[in-house]
Amino acid sequence: MTTFNWEMKGPSREHVRTFLTAHGITRSFMKRIKFHGGIVRKNGREVRVTDMVEAGDHVQLTLPPEPDNPNVAVSHIPLEVLYEDDHFLVVNKPAGVASVPSHLYPNDSLANRVKGHLLKEGADSHVTHIVTRLDRETSGAVVFAKHHYAHSILDWQLKNHELSKRYVAVAAGLFPERQLMINQPIGRQPGSFIKRMVRPDGREAQTQVQRLAASQTASLLAIQLHTGRTHQIRVHLANLGFPLIGDWLYGTQTDPYIHRQALHCARVSFYSPFDQKKITCYAPLPADLASLINHEVYPSRVR
CATH class of the missing domain: 3.30.2350.10 (Pseudouridine synthase)
Incomplete structure (x- = not known):
């Protein structure tokens, strides 16, 4: 399972809940961690979000497992990958491909192709967390998160106009x-x-x-x-x-x-707190638009 580690810095004490919120963990995601198999530890010992942390404490978050969705079929049609790391995947969607499956396009949406890509790459999770969507006939950059935590962070950036x-x-x-x-x-x-x-x-x-x-x-x-x-x-x-x-x-x-x-969609830009850097991706103009x-x-x- 995917884990993240931080050290508490600063002179004041605070609740684990407050510490996690500062690292992009939403209230709804904390509930998912609590009830679906996630673990929060302080200095190696499991704790509750109401416990306190202080300077020098080490906090570890283990994400809950993400069960595969059997209703999302696997497509092995290759993707044009614009950017990829352990947390995010940005792809160039061709016109004519739906972003997500529907009753009209159940087996070969972009999400189906991403699932095939994640299986091929041996990713920890094969759940397709789509962050930005495009109409079927619109081309360009589409952002996926590779786990629920990354999705939560980008959702927050979308709502606060920080994902461009x-x-x-x-x-x-x-x-x-x-x-x-x-x-x-x-x-x-x-x-x-x-x-x-x-x-x-x-x-x-x-x-x-x-x-x-x-x-x-x-x-x-x-x-x-x-x-x-x-x-x-x-x-x-x-x-x-x-x-x-x-x-x-x-x-x-x-x-x-x-x-x-x-x-x-020619450009997407967002901030990765995992690598503490801004990620900007460009999707080249397709031939018909050019x-x-x-x-x-x-x-x-x-x-």
Whole structure:
């Protein structure tokens, strides 16, 4: 089982619970540790989270075992790995692959492929903790955690906007602003299980847009999400009258150079407390999006 070791530093005494919280252990995860086979030790002796630690004490956390999920099938289709260590895995998802299994795609989602990768690598756990998700037709970087503790840390970073995701998109039309913060709430569109819309009673949604280049018919945009609502980028741009090229749900799928929405997660960045470093990963542009940019945003280059 996976274990972590720390030394208590500082002049004051504190509860084990407080010490663990400072290391990213959430209250819900402490309950999982307590009731599902995890162990907390101080100086080699098992303790409760209500016990005290003081300067010089050594605290060891043994994670509870993670039972495999038999409902997640194994796929051995290779992954394009952007980064991997003992705690995190970042992969480049191709367009057309779902992030997680569903009744439509039960056996070959990205999560299925990650499970096959973890089995091949002999990882301690084969549970696929997906941290960031992309729509099936969106390409780019997706982050997985290799154990529950790492997942808990990245969930906290997501909620506190410390896990950064940057996208490249191509929108139809000449986007008028060089810089724009879109702050419009998003909710379900009535009568549709899938489609979303801007609506006053929706959930807060913030999208930062930078226009990198444009022609009269298409705009190359760099986008950063400050919230993570379903279809957020697609809904916000379509609501402004600049839907993503190729987006059949919120625009029209008529472009000859790309047959999906022109959206790619080009960069993810987060902090690893295990190695005390920032991890930044870049996913190269896929061929269809590069072709679209060349023909629609920079048409003079290909004439």
